Amino acid sequence: MALPLTAAHRRYIVIAVTTVLIVSYFMSASKNKPSPSLGNMIPQISPPPHKANTTLVILARNTDLSGVISSVEQLEAKFNRKFSYPWVFLNDEPFSTDFKRRVSVLTNANVSFGLIPREHWVQPDWIDEGRAQEGRNKLVRHGVIYGSSVSYRNMCRFNSGFFFRHELLTPYKWYWRVEPDVRYYCDLDYDPFVFMKDHTKVYGFTISMPGKFSSLMVNDAHSVWSNFEIADMDFWRSEAYTKFFEHLDNTGGFYYERWGDAPVHSIAAALFTRKDQIHFFKDIGYKHAEFAHCPQGKQWREGHCSCDPNDNFDFAQNSCLRHLMRLDD
Numbered sequence: 250m251a252l253p254l255t256a257a258h259r260r261y262i263v264i265a266v267t268t269v270l271i272v273s274y275f276m277s278a279s280k281n282k283p284s285p286s287l288g289n290m291i292p293q294i295s296p297p298p299h300k301a302n303t304t305l306v307i308l309a310r311n312t313d314l315s316g317v318i319s320s321v322e323q324l325e326a327k328f329n330r331k332f333s334y335p336w337v338f339l340n341d342e343p344f345s346t347d348f349k350r351r352v353s354v355l356t357n358a359n360v361s362f363g364l365i366p367r368e369h370w371v372q373p374d375w376i377d378e379g380r381a382q383e384g385r386n387k388l389v390r391h392g393v394i395y396g397s398s399v400s401y402r403n404m405c406r407f408n409s410g411f412f413f414r415h416e417l418l419t420p421y422k423w424y425w426r427v428e429p430d431v432r433y434y435c436d437l438d439y440d441p442f443v444f445m446k447d448h449t450k451v452y453g454f455t456i457s458m459p460g461k462f463s464s465l466m467v468n469d470a471h472s473v474w475s476n477f478e479i480a481d482m483d484f485w486r487s488e489a490y491t492k493f494f495e496h497l498d499n500t501g502g503f504y505y506e507r508w509g510d511a512p513v514h515s516i517a518a519a520l521f522t523r524k525d526q527i528h529f530f531k532d533i534g535y536k537h538a539e540f541a542h543c544p545q546g547k548q549w550r551e552g553h554c555s556c557d558p559n560d561n562f563d564f565a566q567n568s569c570l571r572h573l574m575r576l577d578d
Contacts, residue, residue, distance in 0.1 A: 301442035303423040305329065306337045308404065308412070311345045314352075316429030321355045324427060328437040334425075335359040337417045341370045341403070361417050369411035370403050372504055381504045388507055396507065406503040408475065408510035410494040413482040426478040434534025435544060435552030441479050441530065451526040452518045453479040455535045455542040460512030473518075475511040476537045479530065489521045536560075 305324065309317050321336070335358050338344065344362045353360045372381070381399075388396030395401035412418065423442045445453060452473075460472030484490060494513070502508045518527055532548045534556045535541065543549065543556035 299443065300332065300334070300440065301423050301446050302421055303334050303425070303442045304337050304418065304421045305334055305425045305427055306339065306412070306418065307427045307429070308339050308408070309429050310340060311342070311348050313429040314348050317348075317352060318355065320427050320429055320431050320433075321352060323431075323433040324425075325356050327433045327435060329356065329358060331438070332440060333358040334442075335361065337415075338362045339365055339412065339415060339417070341365045341367075363415055363417040365407065365411075365415065369414070370407055372399060372403065376501055376504045381501075384505045384507070393507070399504075402504050402507055405508060405510045405513075406498065409503070409508075409513040410485075410498060413485045418482065422481060422483055424478070424480060424482055426476065426480075428476045428537060430537075431476070432534075432536040432541070432556075434536070434556035435532065435549075435554040437533060437552070441533075445479065445481070445528065448528075449526060450528045451481045451484050451522045452514070453528040453530050455530050455533055456537070456540055457515075460509065460515060472512045472515040474537070474540070475509075475514050477530075477533075477535050478514070484517075484522070487521070490517050493517055493520070 307317060307320070317338075333356075336352075336356060338352065338361070340362070341364075343364055349360075349362055372378075385397050385399075413424075418424065423445065425441075441453065444450070454473035454475075455477045456474040457472060494517075497503070497508070497513065531542075532544050532552060534543050534549075534552065534554045536556070541556060541560050543558050543561045544552055544554055545558055545561070548554075549556075549558055
């Protein structure tokens with residue numbers, strides 16, 4: 250038998266129901282709000298509305314692990330954590346389990362590890378080794394860096410004519426070339442690949458310097474420094490560039506004279522692109538060895554750049570930027 254409700258009971262029930270409804274409302278509303286970032290917590294980042302068909306690519310050896318970790322950590326923090334572009338790592342020997350484990354944990358993006366085909370890497374059989382050895386000895390006598398190194402020549406030839414043909418890179422159109430032991434100084438909040446695509450750019454750089462190519466043209470050519478590249482691989486895959494590279498390769502100059510991929514890429518860009526298709530990324534802070542590009546003024550402040558604005562190779566005596574700036578302007 251139910252007891253009759255007094256006025257006090259009814260009042261308590263109304264208060265309880267109202268309290269439950271208020272609490273439920275605020276609990277529901279809180280689920281739709283982003284949680285505050287506290288301490289070292291990292292807020293979740295929404296993916297960008299559209300992206301380019303792009304990969305970040307590193308050519309490295311197992312012994313380069315510490316330098317690779319440093320470069321990947323920086324580029325993830327400054328750029329790729331917001332965009333999640335995939336990484337491709339290439340090596341002329343199989344990557345070790347430890348290398349793959351320690352690199353893969355640095356990013357939430359897809360990571361692939363590839364082996365370079367032997368025919369794309371080693372010195373071809375038709376190269377006259379006697380002549381090649383004579384060329385190496387000559388460069389050593391002149392104190393040229395990597396003058397005696399065959400593996401360096403293999404790398405330059407591979408980067409000039411073969412990296413974009415690797416099976417892990419053929420699905421992609423755009424790439425950002427990343428080197429071990431480099432520095433990235435500034436936050437990059439926009440997508441440089443979408444910028445390149447939307448503005449019909451082909452090749453982007455940050456540092457330039459003279460490049461030697463004595464047997465083919467004048468002794469000093471204005472050359473981009475290809476250890477930083479953001480570029481369109483379809484340009485390298487084009488008929489014009491393919492024939493250009495094959496001609497260079499058939500002369501044997503990669504082994505007889507130690508031609509670098511930087512002047513090869515620079516000359517090809519000068520020959521086969523319009524000047525408005527080359528872009529100077531003056532807002533990307535970057536350093537390789539002792540050579541650095543540090544953004545200036547407003548771009549330095551807005552990029553929260555950690556580099557010293559005075560540590561800047563742009564207008565050094567050996568920089569070609571004052572000549573190449575005319576391309577971007």
